[in-house]
Amino acid sequence: MYLLGIDVGTSSIKVAVVDVRTQKSVATAQYPEQETEIKSVKPGWAEQSPLDWWQNTQQAILKLCATNLFDPKEIKAIGIAYQMHGLVVVDKDQDVLRDSIIWCDSRAVVLGEKAFDSIGHEKALKNLLNSPGNFTASKLAWIKENEPEIYQNIDKIMLPGDFIAMKLTGEITTSISALSEGIFWDFQKDELSKDVMEYYGLNDNFIPTVKALFSSHGKLKTDVAELLGLTAEIPISYKSGDQPNNALSLNVLKPGEVAATAGTSGVIYGVSDSLTYDKQSRINTFAHVTYSQEKKNTGVLLCINGTGSMYRWAKHNFAPKSSYPELNNLATKSPIGSKGLKVLPFGNGAERILNNKYTGAQILGIDLNIHHQSDIFRAVQEGIAFSFRYGLDIMRENGMKPKVIRAGRANLFLSDVFAQTFVDVTGVPVELYENDGSVGAALGAGIGAEIFKTAEEAFTQHEVIKTLIPKHAEAYEPIYQEWKEILEKQLISE
Template identity: 80%
Template sequence: MYLLGIDLGTSSIKVAIVEVATQKKVVTVQYPEEETPIKSLQTGWAEQSPDEWWQNVQQAVLKLNATGLFDPKEIKAIGIAYQMHGLVVVDQKQQVLRDSIIWCDSRSVELGNEAFETIGHDKSLKHLLNSPGNFTASKLAWVKTNEPDIYNRIDKMMLPGDFIAMKLTGEITTSISALSEGILWDFENHEISKDVLNYYGIDEQLIPTVKPLFSAHGYLKTDIAAALGLTAGIPVAYKSGDQPNNALSLNVLKPGEVAATAGTSGVIYGVSNDLTYDKQSRVNTFAHVTYSAEKKHTGVLLCINGTGSMYRWAKHNFAPQATYAELNQLAADAPIGSNGLKVLPFGNGAERMLNNKYTGAQLLGIDLNTHNQSTIFRAIQEGIAFSFRYGLDIMRENGMVPKVIRAGLANLFLSENFAQTFVDVTSIPVELYENDGSVGAALGAGIGAGIFNSAEEAFTQHEAIKMLSPKNSEAYEPIYQDWKAILEKELIDR
């Protein structure tokens, strides 16, 4: 018996097969091989095509089946993880009306700020746990204001994962967790936020049916099953944003547990049993996958837009023929502190932890006689690690004080140098696991379909493969403080 997990990322689609009996990955594949581009029609804008996502999902599943390592007919449930905060809008025929405005798009920042002021800071934070910011509700409000012809044709608004589930099943549903990441959930009143809907003038009928996150969100259509070689009628039994799902995949389910990832964006995500919030909304709180009216488990999320995206940019421009493994070795060859070269990796839209300011990515203090590829790539890794530390200190201000952080051995954590730098700069040990979002989505499907009796049962064979402890924290502290002073001067100038 198998489970299928689909991870709709910004760069590509990853799909995995997990065997129920062992809880282990059988195989995982990625499609396409090249990173999916982000359309940026104006500075600060970021869009992708939902129809292209769907084509890529289908190709990924077919590629998975072609491995011959499992019987596709033995897949019993499907789970979906997806890039958070994106907006997908469809008409009554379930046709996409425009490209998705994705997570790192900044166009609705001012709309969100105005909503924050009008609804009131205290009321917004107590009920929404966030400012409306440039999240999904504000993106929809931007469409309403700037593209009224499109807005008037909308039948349903969705998060990206809701869209993929719709294509698989024909049903349009959402969850409390998804609504909370769109800043559409009122935590105090345990209902869809009337304040946000009323302020933006959004009809509640545009919001899909709300279902439990772990539940059947629809059943695989006969024609789609035939096209993908699967069994018709199996449930899509789990949908979650990528960061709550990453936490699930790392067995971060209980208050006090913390996960991290360093993919296209960088995230630290901690579980709390309080309706906590940052007064400046620099870190954000959403409903965790285990949230319920009885157990109000929330996920406190620090997001840095410019992590893997910064590393990818540097690769394409400074070493396009090199592999990431080769770049990681180059970085490891340079000394701590990169001979004084410093990097602000904030070139992928407005950063929430910087109060939605946009500094652009910067390489600072270049010495033409001493700096080379090696120091550039180490400085980028260090700049990303410093960004994590800066955000983690904000989380500490808000009561999230992790004793250990769990991360998947993937993306930037594949670099031993980056992983150790992260540990040294934050002074927090890291446990590394073999996991990815598609595996977590598959296990989530098993929970939602009742194949596992609980989330805990799905992780009885979950073990760390490596533990990293701080080694060079004292050496890094003054270097970090210099970096922080540069950043804060830049923020003042903005």
């Protein structure tokens, strides 16, 4: 018996088939091989085509089935993880009305700030656990204000994973967790936020049917099943944003447990049993996958837009013919501190941890006589690790004090320089696991379809492959403080 997981990422679609018995992946695939373009018509804007996501999802699944490592007819449930906060709008025929305004788009920041002021900071934070910011609700308000001809044709709004589920099943659903990440949810009243909907003048009918996150969100249509070589009527039994899903895939389910990821964006995600919030909304609180009216488990999320995106930019511009493993090895040739080179990796939209300011990415202190490629790539990785420390200190201010952080051995955590710098500069040990968003989505599907009796049962084979402990904390502390001083001077000048 198998489970299929789909991870709708910013860079590509990843899919995996997991054996229920071993809880391990038996086959994986990715499509496309090259990173998907982010359309940026104006500075700070970021869009992608939902129809491209759907085409890439089909190709990824067909590529997966072509491995012949499993019987596609034995897949019993499908789970979906997806890039958070994106907005997809469709008409009554389920046709897409415009490209998706995705997570790192900054155009709605001003609208969100006005909503925050109008609703009232204290009330918004208490009820929404966040400022409306440039999250999904504010993106929808931007369409209403700037594209009225599109707005008047909207039948339903959804997040990226909801859209893929719609294409698979023909049904449109959402969950409390999804609504909370769009800043549509009132945590005090456990209902759709009247404050947000009424302030923006949004139509309640735009919101899809709300279902439990671990439940059937529709069944695979016959024509889609035939196209993909799967069995019709199998359920899509799990949908989650990529960061709650990453936490699930690392078995971070209980209050006090913390996960991290360093992909296109960088995230530290801790589970809490209280409705906590940051007074400046620099970190954000959403309903975790285990949230219920009885157990209000929330996910406290620190997000840095410019992590993997910064590393990708450096690769494409300084060493386009080199692979990431080659660049990771190159970074080891430079000493701690990168000979004084400093990188601010904040060039992928407004950063929440910087109070929604946009500083742009910067490389500082270049000495033409001493700096080489190795210094550049180490400085990029150190700058990203420093941004994690900066954000983690904000989480610590708000009571989240992790004793250990779990992460998948993937993306930047494949780099020995980045992984060790992360541990050294944060002072927190890291446990590395073999995990993947698509594998997590598959296991989530098993929980939602009740193939696993409990969430805990889905992770009985979960094992640490490596533990990293601080080794150079004293050496890094003054270097980090220098970096922090540079950043704060930039913020003052903004």
